[in-house]
Amino acid sequence: MYVCICNALNTRTVTQAIDGGAETVGQVYKACGAVPQCGKCKCTIREMLDDRAPRAVAGAHVSGAMPGLPADPLPAFTAA
């Protein structure tokens, strides 16, 4: 599937750029040798970046292992 029509970038090409270390939309364009034109693909590329981001922070929050944060930031429910 094409992600960027202007530059003929498909899902595979963008995924390879992200796996290669691209962390921003601009870095994805650069890694693909592309230049943003209409910009309609930016949201899709950003979503792909978010989907491939490490999940360590979310896991740390659930386990309470994040340094400096309480194990459960929500107040305890107490019945009146």
Ligand code: FES
């Ligand atoms: S669709 Fe990517 S710049 Fe136009």
